[in-house]
Amino acid sequence: MTRQELKKKKIGVLMGGMSAEREVSLRTGKAVLGALLEAGFLAVSIDAGRDLANRLATEGIEVAFIALHGRFGEDGTVQGLLEMLGVPYTGSGVMSSSMAMDKVTTKKILLHHELPTPAFKVFRRGEDLDRLLDGCRHFPLVVKPAREGSTIGISIVRSREELAVGIGAALEHDELILIEDFIQGAEVTVGVLAGEPLPIIQVVPKGGFYDYHAKYTAGQTEYLLPAPLEGALQQRLQQVAVEAYRALGCDGAARIDFMVREREFYCLEVNTIPGMTETSLLPKAARHAGISFTELVLRILDGVGLRKS
Ligand SMILES: Nc1ncnc2c1ncn2[C@@H]1O[C@H](COP(=O)(O)OP(=O)(O)O)[C@@H](O)[C@H]1O
Ligand SMILES: [Mg+2]
Numbered sequence: 001m002t003r004q005e006l007k008k009k010k011i012g013v014l015m016g017g018m019s020a021e022r023e024v025s026l027r028t029g030k031a032v033l034g035a036l037l038e039a040g041f042l043a044v045s046i047d048a049g050r051d052l053a054n055r056l057a058t059e060g061i062e063v064a065f066i067a068l069h070g071r072f073g074e075d076g077t078v079q080g081l082l083e084m085l086g087v088p089y090t091g092s093g094v095m096s097s098s099m100a101m102d103k104v105t106t107k108k109i110l111l112h113h114e115l116p117t118p119a120f121k122v123f124r125r126g127e128d129l130d131r132l133l134d135g136c137r138h139f140p141l142v143v144k145p146a147r148e149g150s151t152i153g154i155s156i157v158r159s160r161e162e163l164a165v166g167i168g169a170a171l172e173h174d175e176l177i178l179i180e181d182f183i184q185g186a187e188v189t190v191g192v193l194a195g196e197p198l199p200i201i202q203v204v205p206k207g208g209f210y211d212y213h214a215k216y217t218a219g220q221t222e223y224l225l226p227a228p229l230e231g232a233l234q235q236r237l238q239q240v241a242v243e244a245y246r247a248l249g250c251d252g253a254a255r256i257d258f259m260v261r262e263r264e265f266y267c268l269e270v271n272t273i274p275g276m277t278e279t280s281l282l283p284k285a286a287r288h289a290g291i292s293f294t295e296l297v298l299r300i301l302d303g304v305g306l307r308k309s
Helices: 022-038 052-059 077-085 094-101 103-112 129-135 160-171 212-216 231-247 281-288 293-302
Strands: 010-015 042-047 063-066 120-124 141-145 155-157 176-181 186-193 196-205 221-224 253-261 264-271
Touching (some): 010 052, 022 042, 022 293, 042 052, 052 077, 063 077, 063 293, 077 094, 094 264, 103 176, 103 231, 120 129, 141 160, 160 176, 186 281, 186 293, 196 231, 196 281, 231 253, 231 264, 253 281, 253 293
Parallel strands (some): 010 042
Antiparallel strands (some): 120 176, 141 155, 141 176, 186 196, 253 264
């Protein structure tokens, strides 16, 4: 759809929702809604709860801008509902969203495409914990729920005992747990917009760990843009980010997180609905590339559709 055509449609900005990242999503959604209204679109906010299908029908929503993070939003479920209802939506499709939401599946796809990601093990609720603990001899490790975001449920562990505690904490969020080699190094993120890489941002959390607080509290993280990395390394990172985006079949905007150690780097995850709050990384990278926040929102909107790969 052209922007001219989109101007005639009623756009629902889907925000909030039922995930642990609800608050972040409300912030993303508000910012997106503001940009759409400012650009002259007919847009309303829709809180994506259990009654979403009804809300979309009663409000007469013709196009959905998905500003949800995490479960029931970034994971393919809302995309599936919109496919069924025939409401074109922004961002990645059903399968791409659900694969990217699951860090274990993402890593398997990356490995299949020979893209670098930290070595890992997987633990499922109910499996033999001692056996897993016996198999983990090198520390530190990072323990994560497979399908969560915003650093929720993640811990860095330095011993067998800490690992057991970390798994217990992650199990509160998911039954599938990822145990990954800790990469000591610089943390960077690469935005990809409609298949094209944006400038790389290095994040330097003041507390050392890019946790929920560091991510969403102004002043808690230093953002280096452009990232102080050598040119050839930056090019390789951008190339791998685009390859990861393609490998997972992403659409619209995505943001790929990496750890960089000397000249090597490792992909941590692919975010198919990157945050668009005032501290968010994607709008910062876009701005550096000369793309205003409103233009970023419109470029994501340009990609609305159905039956995405
Ligand atoms: N393997 C790792 N080595 C070092 N730090 C990590 C590793 N995995 C995660 N982290 C830290 O935890 C943060 C969140 O991890 P990430 O995999 O991006 O999950 P999410 O952002 O979805 O919560 C990262 O931004 C990074 O600071
Ligand atoms: Mg991340």
